[in-house]
Amino acid sequence: MRLTQHSNYAMRLLMYCALKPEHTVRLAEIAGAYDISGHHLNKIAQRLVHIGAIQAIRGRNGGIRLAKDPKDINIGEIIRQTEENMIIVECFSEETNTCPLISQCKFRMLLQDALAAFLKVLDAYTLADMVSHPDCLKPLLGMSEQIGNLSEVHRPNCA
DSSP states (O other): OOOOHHHHHHHHHHHHHHHOTTSOBOHHHHHHHHTOOHHHHHHHHHHHHHTTSEEEEOSTTOEEEESSOGGGOBHHHHHHHHSSOOOOSGGGSTTTOOOTTGGGOHHHHHHHHHHHHHHHHHHTOBHHHHTSOHHHHGGGGTSSOOOTTOOGGGSOOOO
16 A cells, blocks of 8 residues: 555644644745645645644744644544545445456455554554654754764664
8 A cells, every 4th residue: 555645744744743842833844844845735734724633823923733732643543534545456446346356355355454454553653653752853854953973872862
């Protein structure tokens, strides 16, 4: 299974906001940090507002911020809400299925089990898990100074 760019960027947007919990963040800032399209990011933000993951703040100091604590944002739920469909093969949809084996197909059952297992793994994680090492992530997004030439014993544990 391959996730869409929409879901990938949604996760990036959420992670960025989780790394700046005390701030309202502008979409242009996030787009610049990831070098992605601001226009595309705007569509994703609208979807995340609609599902209640982020809040949009209007006005001069406006932007976006998380609508919930990162520990309350489930990764599996975000993926379910940002993927247009979870149709791995044509037989997952009655509208597109042309396979004559559908009633007895073990491959279809295997793929259904695999999709369920995939989502079960994602359900075991929250946004807080994704940003559990902020000292390692923030420099990569230009949020703080790089660590520089410090010896390994002084570097944060980014495992």
